[in-house]
Amino acid sequence: MKITKEQFKKDFRKRLREKFAIELEDSSETEQLVALGALVQAYYSDAWTDTWKEYLTNKKKQVYYFSIEFLPGKMLKSNLLNLGILTTVQESFKELGINFSAVCKAEPDMALGNGGLGRLASCFMDSIASCGLPGNGNGIRYDYGLFKQKFVDGYQVELPDEWLKGGNIWEVRKESKAVNVLFGGNVYLRENHRGQLKPVYENPRILRAVPYDTGMLGYENDVVNTLRLWSVEIPASEEYKYQSIEERRKLEDLTAVLYPDDSSEQGRVVRLTQEYFFVSAGMQSIVRYYKKIGVPMEELYEHIAIHINDTHPALCVAELMRILLDDEDLSWERAWDITVKVMSYTNHTIMAEALEKWPVHMMQELLPRMYQIIQEIDRRFLEEMAHLADQDLIERTRIIKDNQVHMAHLAIIGSHSTNGVAKLHSDLLRTVVLKDFSTLYPERFNNKTNGIAQRRWLQLSNEPLSHLLDKTIGCSWRKNPEDIHLLMNYQNDEAVLTGLGEVKWENKKRLADYILKTNGVAVSPDAIFDVQIKRLHAYKRQLLNLLNILTIYFELKDNPKKVMEPRVFIFGAKAAPSYTYAKTIIKCINEVANMINNDESINHRIKVVFLENYNVSLAEMIIPAADVSEQISLASKEASGTSNMKLMLNGAVTVATLDGANIEIRDAVGNDNIFIFGLREDEVYRYYESKDYSAIKTYEQNPMLQRVLNAFIDGTIPNIYREGQEVFDSLIKYNDEYFVLRDYDAYVETQRKVDATYRDTSRWQKMSLINIANAGRFSSDLTVERYAEDIWKIDSSKIIVGK
Numbered sequence: 001m002k003i004t005k006e007q008f009k010k011d012f013r014k015r016l017r018e019k020f021a022i023e024l025e026d027s028s029e030t031e032q033l034v035a036l037g038a039l040v041q042a043y044y045s046d047a048w049t050d051t052w053k054e055y056l057t058n059k060k061k062q063v064y065y066f067s068i069e070f071l072p073g074k075m076l077k078s079n080l081l082n083l084g085i086l087t088t089v090q091e092s093f094k095e096l097g098i099n100f101s102a103v104c105k106a107e108p109d110m111a112l113g114n115g116g117l118g119r120l121a122s123c124f125m126d127s128i129a130s131c132g133l134p135g136n137g138n139g140i141r142y143d144y145g146l147f148k149q150k151f152v153d154g155y156q157v158e159l160p161d162e163w164l165k166g167g168n169i170w171e172v173r174k175e176s177k178a179v180n181v182l183f184g185g186n187v188y189l190r191e192n193h194r195g196q197l198k199p200v201y202e203n204p205r206i207l208r209a210v211p212y213d214t215g216m217l218g219y220e221n222d223v224v225n226t227l228r229l230w231s232v233e234i235p236a237s238e239e240y241k242y243q244s245i246e247e248r249r250k251l252e253d254l255t256a257v258l259y260p261d262d263s264s265e266q267g268r269v270v271r272l273t274q275e276y277f278f279v280s281a282g283m284q285s286i287v288r289y290y291k292k293i294g295v296p297m298e299e300l301y302e303h304i305a306i307h308i309n310d311t312h313p314a315l316c317v318a319e320l321m322r323i324l325l326d327d328e329d330l331s332w333e334r335a336w337d338i339t340v341k342v343m344s345y346t347n348h349t350i351m352a353e354a355l356e357k358w359p360v361h362m363m364q365e366l367l368p369r370m371y372q373i374i375q376e377i378d379r380r381f382l383e384e385m386a387h388l389a390d391q392d393l394i395e396r397t398r399i400i401k402d403n404q405v406h407m408a409h410l411a412i413i414g415s416h417s418t419n420g421v422a423k424l425h426s427d428l429l430r431t432v433v434l435k436d437f438s439t440l441y442p443e444r445f446n447n448k449t450n451g452i453a454q455r456r457w458l459q460l461s462n463e464p465l466s467h468l469l470d471k472t473i474g475c476s477w478r479k480n481p482e483d484i485h486l487l488m489n490y491q492n493d494e495a496v497l498t499g500l501g502e503v504k505w506e507n508k509k510r511l512a513d514y515i516l517k518t519n520g521v522a523v524s525p526d527a528i529f530d531v532q533i534k535r536l537h538a539y540k541r542q543l544l545n546l547l548n549i550l551t552i553y554f555e556l557k558d559n560p561k562k563v564m565e566p567r568v569f570i571f572g573a574k575a576a577p578s579y580t581y582a583k584t585i586i587k588c589i590n591e592v593a594n595m596i597n598n599d600e601s602i603n604h605r606i607k608v609v610f611l612e613n614y615n616v617s618l619a620e621m622i623i624p625a626a627d628v629s630e631q632i633s634l635a636s637k638e639a640s641g642t643s644n645m646k647l648m649l650n651g652a653v654t655v656a657t658l659d660g661a662n663i664e665i666r667d668a669v670g671n672d673n674i675f676i677f678g679l680r681e682d683e684v685y686r687y688y689e690s691k692d693y694s695a696i697k698t699y700e701q702n703p704m705l706q707r708v709l710n711a712f713i714d715g716t717i718p719n720i721y722r723e724g725q726e727v728f729d730s731l732i733k734y735n736d737e738y739f740v741l742r743d744y745d746a747y748v749e750t751q752r753k754v755d756a757t758y759r760d761t762s763r764w765q766k767m768s769l770i771n772i773a774n775a776g777r778f779s780s781d782l783t784v785e786r787y788a789e790d791i792w793k794i795d796s797s798k799i800i801v802g803k
C-alpha cells in the first residue's frame with residue numbers, strides 16, 4: 001500500500017485519541033503499540049476481505065495447514081514490511097519523536113510453539129501469503145505460550161508466558177463462527193428412517209470452540225490469508241453444569257497451555273483433548289463454509305486440501321470421515337475416497353518416542369465416535385490388504401495394535417501424501433522408519449526440504465546485510481530470494497568482502513552489548529562468535545560442544561601462549577521441563593561458563609555465554625551476529641533443522657555432521673565452505689546393528705578426553721556434583737547413546753581447522769559470502785510452491801512481481 005508520512009502521522013494520532021483518549025505526547029509505548037496495531041489492521045482489512053472474495057469468485061482451491069504449534073514471534077515489523085510501509089512508519093515515528101524499536105519491543109512474542117516445527121508453520125504462513133497462494137492456518141490459541149526460561153544458580157526455572165495479558169493486537173474474535181465439539185459419553189449406532197446407521201450420543205461433554213483470526217499478510221501483494229486459532233468456552237446451553245469456579249477453570253484449562261515438549265506426549269488426556277478440539281473445530285468450520293457456498297460434498301477435494309503437520313492433527317482423517325458420514329450422509333466408500341484425496345501429512349522425526357500413540361481405552365473414553373471410525377478404517381485396511389502374502393507387514397502397519405492407536409499410521413493410510421523434511425530424512429522414512437508403508441504405498445512418499453522466510457530472517461533481522469546486498473546486487477532478492485545467488489559474482493571483490501566483515505562486526509557489537517547487559521559478561525566483537533541455538537536435546541549434542549570448550553580450556557591452562565583466535569561460545573536453548581537430562585546439561589554449561597569466564601588466567605581468550613529464554617526475537621539478534629553455526633546432531637537424528645539455514649543466510653559458516661538439511665547445505669556451498677565431521681548415518685546404523693561401540697574404550701584410549709570427562713566428577717567444574725555424575729554416567733556407564741565420545745576427536749580437530757581458517761580473514765569472508773549467496777534455495781517461498789504444486793494442487797491467483 002502507499003501512504004505518505006503526513007497521512008500516516010495524522011492517522012496515528014487519531015487512532016491514539018480514539019483508543020485511549022490520549023495525546024501522543026502523554027502516551028506510553030504500549031499504548032502506541034496498540035494504536036499502531038489497530039491502525040495497521042485497518043490498513044489491511046479491505047485486502048483481507050478482498051482476498052477471501054477473490055478466492056471465492058475464482059473458486060480457488062485452498063489449503064488448510066493444521067498445526068498444534070505456530071511460532072510467529074513478534075508480528076509488527078513483519079506486517080509493516082509486507083504492507084510496504086515499514087520505512088514510512090519508521091521515519092514518521094522519528095519525526096514524531098517516538099522510539100520505534102521500543103514500541104516494537106513492547107509487543108510480546110507470540111510463542112505458541114516449541115521450536116522448529118512451530119516456526120516452520122509460521123514461515124509457511126508468511127510464504128504461502130507472499131506467493132499469493134490460497135492457504136490458511138488452523139491451530140490452538142493457548143493462553144500461555146512456551147514457558148519463559150530463567151536461570152537460577154545455573155538451573156533452568158520455568159515461568160509462565162502471559163503473552164495475552166496486555167491483549168493481542170492482531171487477533172479478531174469471530175463469535176459468529178463458533179462451533180461445538182463433543183467429548184466423552186456413550187455413542188451407539190442406530191438405524192434412522194432411511195435405513196442409515198447414525199450415531200446417537202449419550203451424555204457427551206460439549207465444549208464451545210471460538211475462533212480468533214489473525215491476518216497473514218503477503219509481501220507487497222495485497223494478499224491476506226487467515227490463521228485461525230481456537231479457544232475453549234462453555235456453551236450457553238451447558239452453563240448450568242459448571243457451577244463452581246474450579247469446574248469452569250478445569251474446562252478452560254483445555255486451551256491454557258502449550259505442551260512444552262515437542263518430542264513426547266505429556267499430560268496425556270489433556271493433550272489428546274487439545275488435538276481433537278482444534279481438529280474438530282477446524283474441520284467443522286471448513287466443511288460448514290463450503291457447504292454454505294454451495295459446494296457439493298462429493299466435490300470437496302477439488303476445493304480444499306488439508307495438511308497434517310506432524311501427527312498431532314492426524315485425527316483430521318477420522319473427523320472428516322465423521323462429518324461426511326454422519327452429517328452429510330455420504331457412503332463410506334465415497335467419504336473415504338474424498339478424505340484420502342484431501343489429506344496430506346508431514347512427518348517431522350524418526351525418533352520413536354515422538355511418533356504418537358494413544359491407548360485404546362483413552363481414545364474410547366474420550367473420543368468414542370472417533371474410535372469407532374478409526375476401528376472401521378483399520379478393519380477395512382486389513383480387508384484391503386488381506387491378499388498380500390506378507391501378513392506380518394499388515395500387522396506392523398495397521399492402525400490399532402498392542403492396545404494403542406498409532407497416529408502416524410492413521411495419517412499415512414488416510415492421506416495421499418507423506419513427506420519428510422530433508423532429503424536424508426525422507427530417504428530414511430522410505431527405507432527404514434516407514435519402510436513397510438512405502439512398500440504398500442510407494443507413490444505416496446516424497447520429500448519437501450524445509451525452508452525459511454528470508455523476509456524475517458534477513459530483511460527484518462539483518463538490515464545492515466540487506467543494505468549491503470541492495471548496494472551490491474540490486475533489490476530483486478527481496479522479492480525473489482534465489483537472486484541472492486548474484487552475490488557469487490563478488491566472491492573475489494575485496495570491497496564487498498570487507499563490507500561483509502563490517503556488517504558482521506556491527507551485528508556482533510549489537511549482540512555483545514546485549515550479552516553485557518543480560519549476562520554481565522564482556523565479550524569482544526573481534527572474537528569468533530560460535531553459536532549453537534536450538535532446543536536442548538541429547539541428540540542435538542550440546543554436550544559435544546561443551547567437551548570441545550573444556551578441551552580448549554585445558555589446552556589454554558597448559559599453554560597460555562597457545563596460538564588461537566579468541567572465541568565466544570554462545571548457547572540458546574530451552575529444555576522441556578520434564579526432561580531432566582537436558583536440564584542437567586544446561587546446568588553444566590552454565591557452570592563451565594562461570595568457571596571459564598571468571599578464570600583470570602584464561603585472559604579473555606575464550607568466553608562462554610548461555611543466553612536466557614531463547615525465542616524468535618532472540619534468534620533474530622543472535623543469528624546475524626554468528627560467525628560459526630553449530631549443527632552437530634548425531635547423523636540420522638535431526639530431520640532437517642532450520643536454524644542451520646538461517647545462520648547460513650546470515651553469513652555464518654557451518655560446522656556440521658552429515659545430518660538433515662546440513663547435507664543439502666554442503667551440496668549448495670561445496671566441501672570447501674563448510675566444516676563436515678563425524679559419523680555418517682550409515683555408520684551410525686552399522687553401530688546399532690553390530691552393537692560393538694564401546695564408549696569406555698574410547699575414553700580409556702584418549703588422555704585429553706579422560707581429563708575432560710573427569711572434570712565433571714572430580715570437582716574441577718564447581719557446583720555440579722550431581723549433574724556432573726549424571727553426564728559422566730550417561731557417557732560411560734550407559735555407553736553414550738548419541739556417540740558423543742565417538743565423534744569427539746573429529747570434532748575437536750575440525751574446530752582447530754575453524755580456528756586456523758578464521759585467521760585468514762579474506763578466506764573466511766569469502767566462505768561467508770558463498771554461504772549467503774547459496775542460501776536462497778532454502779527460501780520457504782520455494783518450499784511452499786513445491787507443496788502447492790506436488791501435494792496440495794493449489795495455485796496462485798496473483799502475478800507476483802519479480803517472478
Ligand code: PLP
Nearest residue numbers: 115116534615616619641642643
Ligand atoms: N526455535 C526458534 C526460536 C527458531 O527460530 C528455530 C529455528 O531457527 C528453532 C527453534 C529450530 O532450530 P533447529 O533447526 O536448530 O532445531
